[in-house]
Amino acid sequence: MARSNQSQFALLGLLSFGAMSGYDLRQLSGWSVGHFWRESYGQIYPTLKKMAAEGLVRRKTEVNPGRPDRHIYELTAAGRKELYRWLERPPTVEVPRNELLLKLFFGGLVPPGVSAEHVSQRREQCRQELATYRATRERLEKEAAKDPQKPFWLMTLNYGEHIARAEANWCDETLKELGEKKRQTKRN
Amino acid sequence: MARSNQSQFALLGLLSFGAMSGYDLRQLSGWSVGHFWRESYGQIYPTLKKMAAEGLVRRKTEVNPGRPDRHIYELTAAGRKELYRWLERPPTVEVPRNELLLKLFFGGLVPPGVSAEHVSQRREQCRQELATYRATRERLEKEAAKDPQKPFWLMTLNYGEHIARAEANWCDETLKELGEKKRQTKRN
DNA sequence: CGTAGCATGTAAGTTGTTACATGATTCG
DNA sequence: CGAATCATGTAACAACTTACATGCTACG
Numbered sequence: 001m002a003r004s005n006q007s008q009f010a011l012l013g014l015l016s017f018g019a020m021s022g023y024d025l026r027q028l029s030g031w032s033v034g035h036f037w038r039e040s041y042g043q044i045y046p047t048l049k050k051m052a053a054e055g056l057v058r059r060k061t062e063v064n065p066g067r068p069d070r071h072i073y074e075l076t077a078a079g080r081k082e083l084y085r086w087l088e089r090p091p092t093v094e095v096p097r098n099e100l101l102l103k104l105f106f107g108g109l110v111p112p113g114v115s116a117e118h119v120s121q122r123r124e125q126c127r128q129e130l131a132t133y134r135a136t137r138e139r140l141e142k143e144a145a146k147d148p149q150k151p152f153w154l155m156t157l158n159y160g161e162h163i164a165r166a167e168a169n170w171c172d173e174t175l176k177e178l179g180e181k182k183r184q185t186k187r188n
Numbered sequence: 189m190a191r192s193n194q195s196q197f198a199l200l201g202l203l204s205f206g207a208m209s210g211y212d213l214r215q216l217s218g219w220s221v222g223h224f225w226r227e228s229y230g231q232i233y234p235t236l237k238k239m240a241a242e243g244l245v246r247r248k249t250e251v252n253p254g255r256p257d258r259h260i261y262e263l264t265a266a267g268r269k270e271l272y273r274w275l276e277r278p279p280t281v282e283v284p285r286n287e288l289l290l291k292l293f294f295g296g297l298v299p300p301g302v303s304a305e306h307v308s309q310r311r312e313q314c315r316q317e318l319a320t321y322r323a324t325r326e327r328l329e330k331e332a333a334k335d336p337q338k339p340f341w342l343m344t345l346n347y348g349e350h351i352a353r354a355e356a357n358w359c360d361e362t363l364k365e366l367g368e369k370k371r372q373t374k375r376n
Numbered sequence: 377c378g379t380a381g382c383a384t385g386t387a388a389g390t391t392g393t394t395a396c397a398t399g400a401t402t403c404g
Numbered sequence: 405c406g407a408a409t410c411a412t413g414t415a416a417c418a419a420c421t422t423a424c425a426t427g428c429t430a431c432g
Binding site for chain 2: 163165
Binding site for chain 3: 193228256
């Protein structure tokens with residue numbers, strides 16, 4: 001068992017940037033680790049509670065007049081230690097499920113236009129992702145120009161760009177092949 | 189709700205190649221869709237049972253003397269129809285979690301050697317994946333030379349190769365950057 | 377005045393993994 | 405003779421998503 005609670009470590013990591021609320025964690029994760037890691041509120045709030053009970057984080061309540069209270073979570077020494085121990089363990093790889101590929105694998109069962117449409121949509125998504133990466137890069141250059149952690153953030157961004165470009169290229173190649181298939185089918 | 193039971197469709201798809209047992213499904217998925225889709229027995233057997241109850245598959249028992257019985261599952265007309273309907277729906281994308289990137293994102297918290305070691309291990313995994321793809325490609329050329337579905341299988345294989353190469357390149361670049369970082373750290 | 381954002385959380389359901397249980401046969 | 409493969413399945417649990425519930429404020 002022990003699937004080792006990855007969400008927990010993601011949150012611990014984000015909290016290393018400073019004390020935050022569950023809401024903040026969600027927002028921050030959106031533009032920082034958003035392209036390779038996402039957490040839902042339904043996951044964040046219970047995990048924070050559990051970590052507080054285990055002494056990995058400390059909870060403080062910030063009372064704001066005319067606004068909902070904010071529950072700010074802060075790393076404890078124990079939490080920081082856990083985080084470091086996790087960072088040093090080698091990451092485990094698992095096969096990511098890819099619905100597009102699964103459908104394409106069975107592409108022979110449906111008219112070729114169906115697969116082409118799926119790939120074409122993916123192509124467009126890649127284009128959008130690449131645009132987002134460019135924007136994030138500019139934002140990083142401005143807002144984190146001097147941050148010592150910036151190089152690491154750029155590395156993860158580079159990863160996204162490498163993969164998105166590769167995926168886009170594959171889409172283009174595949175669309176060409178599917179196009180030929182379509183013509184062949186029409187002739188028969 | 190309705191997370192739309194992806195595993196179910198994967199199994200329906202594999203069953204379109206012919207009637208099979210749960211065990212067979214697992215084996216077949218290993219080398220066919222293995223690099224982008226995996227199912228465990230704990231998922232396969234209950235799903236088959238459920239689909240049989242819903243009339244998407246038909247179960248036949250093959251009695252073998254001196255061996256465990258084999259439960260062979262076969263697509264029904266309803267199952268086939270469900271499969272086609274699913275194939276035509278546009279695939280949904282979800283952000284795949286990447287533990288390596290998550291650790292790298294927080295790389296500033298640990299000595300640079302730690303991140304380098306993680307990336308280096310990933311580099312080696314890419315090498316192995318590429319070797320597997322080459323082997324699968326050869327196997328496909330031989331064993332499925334005339335299969336009309338072969339082009340689709342090759343497309344999914346191409347995808348794997350594109351991504352693995354991109355990932356390998358990224359690893360190399362990143363290792364270089366991390367190497368420089370290490371030297372800088374040592375000098376300070 | 378409606379919508380979006382701020383802000384917290386719970387409940388119910390689904391999906392998936394891992395470990396366990398069983399027992400025969402084949403191969404080295 | 406021990407390990408791997410064939411073959412099926414269950415139980416326990418972990419993880420995650422979605423929808424719901426609440427209510428205020430700022431903005432157009």
